Each structure stands twice: as structure tokens, then as C-alpha cells.
Amino acid sequence: xxxxxxxxxxRRGLEIGLGLAVLVWGLYQSFWNLAAANLNADEPxxxxxxxxxxxxxxxxxxxxxxxxxxxxxxxxxxxxQGELGPRIAAASTVILGGAILYFxxxxxxxxxxxxxxxxxxxxxxxxxxxxxxxxxFGLLEPFMVFFAIxxxxxxxxxxRTRSWWWLVLSAVAMALSVTSKVSTxxxxxxxxxxxxxxxxxxxxxxxxxxxxxxFGVVFVVAYLPMGIRSAISYMxxxxxxxxxxxxxxxxxxxxxxxxxxxANLLFSVEGMGIAASVVLVTGTVAAxxxxxxxxxxxxxxGAALALLLVFYLFVSTVALTHxxxxxxxLLCVLAGIGVSVLLGRRRSxxxxxxxxxxxxxxxxxxxxxxxxxxxxxxxxxxxGMALVLPALDELGVDVDSGEVLVSGMADWEYLPYLDGRxxxxxADPDIVAVAVKDSLRFPETPEVEAxxxxxxxxxxxxxxxxxxxxxxEDAPVG
Numbered sequence: 055x056x057x058x059x060x061x062x063x064x065r066r067g068l069e070i071g072l073g074l075a076v077l078v079w080g081l082y083q084s085f086w087n088l089a090a091a092n093l094n095a096d097e098p099x100x101x102x103x104x105x106x107x108x109x110x111x112x113x114x115x116x117x118x119x120x121x122x123x124x125x126x127x128x129x130x131x132x133x134x135q136g137e138l139g140p141r142i143a144a145a146s147t148v149i150l151g152g153a154i155l156y157f158x159x160x161x162x163x164x165x166x167x168x169x170x171x172x173x174x175x176x177x178x179x180x181x182x183x184x185x186x187x188x189x190x191f192g193l194l195e196p197f198m199v200f201f202a203i204x205x206x207x208x209x210x211x212x213x214r215t216r217s218w219w220w221l222v223l224s225a226v227a228m229a230l231s232v233t234s235k236v237s238t239x240x241x242x243x244x245x246x247x248x249x250x251x252x253x254x255x256x257x258x259x260x261x262x263x264x265x266x267x268x269f270g271v272v273f274v275v276a277y278l279p280m281g282i283r284s285a286i287s288y289m290x291x292x293x294x295x296x297x298x299x300x301x302x303x304x305x306x307x308x309x310x311x312x313x314x315x316x317a318n319l320l321f322s323v324e325g326m327g328i329a330a331s332v333v334l335v336t337g338t339v340a341a342x343x344x345x346x347x348x349x350x351x352x353x354x355x356g357a358a359l360a361l362l363l364v365f366y367l368f369v370s371t372v373a374l375t376h377x378x379x380x381x382x383x384l385l386c387v388l389a390g391i392g393v394s395v396l397l398g399r400r401r402s403x404x405x406x407x408x409x410x411x412x413x414x415x416x417x418x419x420x421x422x423x424x425x426x427x428x429x430x431x432x433x434x435x436x437x438g439m440a441l442v443l444p445a446l447d448e449l450g451v452d453v454d455s456g457e458v459l460v461s462g463m464a465d466w467e468y469l470p471y472l473d474g475r476x477x478x479x480x481a482d483p484d485i486v487a488v489a490v491k492d493s494l495r496f497p498e499t500p501e502v503e504a505x506x507x508x509x510x511x512x513x514x515x516x517x518x519x520x521x522x523x524x525x526x527e528d529a530p531v532g
Contacts, residue, residue, distance in 0.1 A: 069165045073156070076169060079424070080152055080176030083187065083431055084145035089138050090434040094184040094191040095466045100126050101140055101192055112280045117292035120285075121276050122197035122234035129192075140192025147200035148189045152176040155387065158207035162351055163394035170337075170417065171390025175383055177424035178330045182376045186430040188325075194235040195379045201231035202238045203383055206358065209245045210351070216257070218264060225265045229272035236289075237380055240365045242269075244358040251350040301372045302495050309494040313373040318366045322378035330423040333416050334382075337389025340412075344395050352391050359384040393417065437519040439468045442489050443475070445518060452530040456486030461502040462493045480505040486529035488513075490522050 103115035104126030115123065126140040133139035152172040159168035179186050189196040205227035212220035224245060231238045246265060249257035277285055300311030305320065323331045341352040362381045366373070396413035400406040446453050457477040460468050468476055468489065477485065480501035488506060490498055506513070506524060513524040 069169070072169060073165075076173045076176065077149075077152075079428070080149055080173075083177055083424075083428055084148045084190070085142070087431055087434050088141050088145060088190060090436065091185045091190070092436060092438065092440050093137060093466070093470050094182075094193060095464065096194075097137055097140065097192050098466070098470060100194060101130070101137060104128075104140065105130050105135055107279070110279075112285075116280065116285055116288045117296075118194060118289065119233040119236055119276070120280055121201075121230050122194040124276075125197055126192055137192060141190060144189050144192050144196040147196045148176055148187075151200045151203045151383065154203050154207050155383070155390075158210065159387065159390060162210075163391050164397075166397055167390045167392075167394030170393045170420070171386050173424070174334065174386040174389055174420060177427060178333070178386075178420060179326050179423060179427045179430070180379055180382050181325045182321075185434060186427055188376050188379050190431075193376070195376060198231050198235040198238055199380060199383055201227045201234060202241065205231060205245065206241075206355070209248055210354065212261070213248050213252070213354075221261055221264055222268050225268035226272050228265075229269045229276065232269075233273055233276040236293075237362075237365065237377075240361045241358045244354060244361060247357075248354055251353060252347075297371050301374060303373060303375070304494045305373070307494070312371055315367050317373035318377050321373065321375045322382075325375065325378060326382070327423060327426075329419055333420045333423065334385040334389045336412075337392035337416055338385055340392030340395050341388040344391065352388055355384055355387045355391075359388070389416075438491075438521045439463070439471045439489065441518050442468075442487075442521065442523055443471060443473070445516060445523060446487060446525065449525060450531045451486055451525060453486060455530045456484045457482055459485045459488040459502060459505065460490070461488070462491040462496055462498045464496060467491075486526055488524040490524075491520055 099115055100123055104123040106112070106114050106127070107120060107123050108127035108131060112120070125143050129139035129143035130136065131139075133142055152175050155175055156168045156172040159171055162168075180188050182188055184191060205224045208220045208224035208227060212218065212224060228238070228242060228245065242265075246262045247258065249255075249261060274282060302309060302311050303313055303317070304310075305313040305317045326334070342349070342356070344352055359381055362384070366377055366380070393413050393416060396409040396416070398406075398409075400409060442458065443453060446458075453475050457475055458472055459480060459482065460472070460476050460478060478499075480499070485505075488502065490502065490506075492498075509524075509526065512527045514527060516523040516525065
């Protein structure tokens, strides 16, 4: 005689309900309105390289490893050539990464902390100049981070169970991360030294041998189509030159090629917002109040975070607005651990109430940040230079018989949208309109200023988001 299945307990029902709500919300933030935003600076580069790679041509973008571009190319085979396929692939890494984080941490810190971690990863803003979520763009970082999440989760399971298959899986995932973008290589010591947290010297030595061997095989296989020796030597040369030359960026209102060491920290606060930063940093601090042996998990994750911060803040001379994305997931994990600590019982009932109130405030502030992110995603649209040609067409200007003079912006900001109808030469006789931006990185040229001054009485001015469009009154009409 078989017994009837037991109904879920109220706590289990609450977990399932909240988990489904977070999942649906995460799906919305990852995929809704995905094609709306303007192209990121590097999206066309990786889009074209990925498409070329899956068709056997490996000449493009050899300064970065290939795996993320393989995925970007495959996504275009599935969803069609263009930007949408890579964006779908990148957005998918968020949902998959959130699922891994939840199931990894649930048995370690309980479902509330695990759900907070997954929710923070899938719902909080991780933005840059192009949009409120970096992982809604076809860039390398989402793939690099996803494989790193898988690698660290699998290594922890190896640490817990001593099943060597988990370490093999970790090595495979970490190799895929490093061969997506090389930055996460600095995190490998956190995995190799993990058994030392339990004073397991033999596991540390054997684990390092197994990990390095598997990692090396996957690394070689990933690079084989490109030609290992030539690709790696070219990548190292280009990255070294890039590091030596610096990269022009605006830090605290100042354009510089060699930003101060704290620039990436500033970019992280600007990208996530002050409120979300407070949530993650407060939760991270609370994580280290876990008692031994529970302290092993925050030490493991914290070591990876420290290695990344040392590299990005003190080793690399280049700081870009999206680099901080590499460590956001680590902050989410630590914050989730911190929330689980705050929700736990204390010796004093008063202390228990106070810490749980703090946990509730962090969760509530996180929800507010997530709502703000969702609203921003709903309102994403084409803007600025993407609207110049439609505006000229609406005015009846025949752009095909002339050109748009552009100034105050990088070429990636206008090339995808002007379809060859642009010029940067103010002496061009066929100018029908001028599009300029107020940019600290790319100031308006004196020649363009002189052109605008000399034609001041013959220009109609239109403001389109961050672009000022000047249309010549005698421009040919289509």
C-alpha cells in the first residue's frame, strides 16, 4: 500500500512561490525589450568576429580569446545574423548563472540567502553608458562571468563531497571562462587553495595537478581553430601595448588615458547606483560574521574577489566603465551569505530582531533597485545618433545627395546608423546637416565650430537626446 504524497509545507510553498516570482522577474529583465537600446561600442566587433569564426575565418579580434565569440557566432546561426542573437545568448547567461547560484548556496546558507543571491544577480542594475544591464548586450563579460560562476560552484561541491568529477567540471568551466576573456585567470588560486581551508594538504596538491591538466586540455582545444601559438602571442602583444598606452576614459569629469587606481570602484558605484552598492557592500560585511566552519565559504568567495580587485585596481593601468562586472556576482554571493547571517538567531532576542530588521531593509532596498531597473528596461529605446536619419527623413532632407558632418563622438557612435552618409571633414561641399555631441573624450573640432559659426543664420537646430542636429536650410529635399 502506497502512502499519499505529502503536501508542501508552508515554508516550502513560500520558497517555491518566491523562487518562481524571482525567475519570472529575471526573465523579464533579461529578455524584455532586448533589441531596443543602441549598440554598445564593442558589440559589432564581437558580432562580426563570432559570425566569421563559425564560418571558419579567425582573422578578426584576435586580441581576445575565442570561446565567447564562438557562442556569439552560434547564436547568430540560431537567431539570424545581427545583434539580437548575441544579446539573447548574453541574457541567457544571467538566468543560468542565477540558477547555479541558487542551487549551490541553498544547501549552504538556506533558501532565503540563496534566493537573495540569485535575485541580486538577476535583478539589480549592473549598468554602463549603453544601458542599465551590461548583460543585455552581446559582449564578452557575460560569458566570462557565467563560466566562472559554474567553475566556483563546482569547485565548492568538490570541496564538500571530495568527488573529483566536480573538480574536473570546475576546471572545464574555468578554462571556458578564461578563454572567453582572460581576466578571470587571476581567480584560479582561490580554487586551487580551497582545500587548505580544511587543512587538506593532499587534496590541495592532487587537486592542483588535476585542475591544471584539465584546464590545459580545454584551453588548447578552445584555441586550436585559431592557431594556438600565433593567437596567444598576438593577444599578449596587443594587451601589453594596450596596457602601456592606456585607454581614454572620463573619471569624475576628467578625461584621462591613465585613470587613478580607484576608477573601477567609482565606475562600479556609478554602474550599480548608490542604493544597490549599499545593499551589496553591507551584505558582504555581514557575511564575514559567520562562525567557523561556516566562515570557509565567505573566505573562498572573498579570496576570489580580492584577487580580482588587486588585478583591476593595481595591476592593470586600464579602467573602463564595465570592468567591474567581473566581480558583481561575487558581491551578490557574499551579500546573500550576509543576509542569511542577519536572518539567523542570536543569543539575545533583541539582537535577533535588530539583525532581522537590517536584513529586511536590505531586501526591501534591493527590491526598490530591481523595480527601478525594470522600469529603465521597459523604457529603453533607440536614441541619439540612431534617430538622426529618421529625423532628417521626416524633415524631407535628401541625405542621399549629401552628407552629415559629425563631431564630438567616437566613430562607433555614428557608423552603424548613418549608413555611409557621414563625413568628418568640415570642408566637404556636400554637407546637409551637422550632428554634434558634448563629449569630454572627443571635443568638438575647431573646424566644425567654425563651420557652425559661419552658417549660423542658415541652420535649423534640433535636439535629439544627447545629440544636437543642425540642418542647413538649403539642404536638398527628397
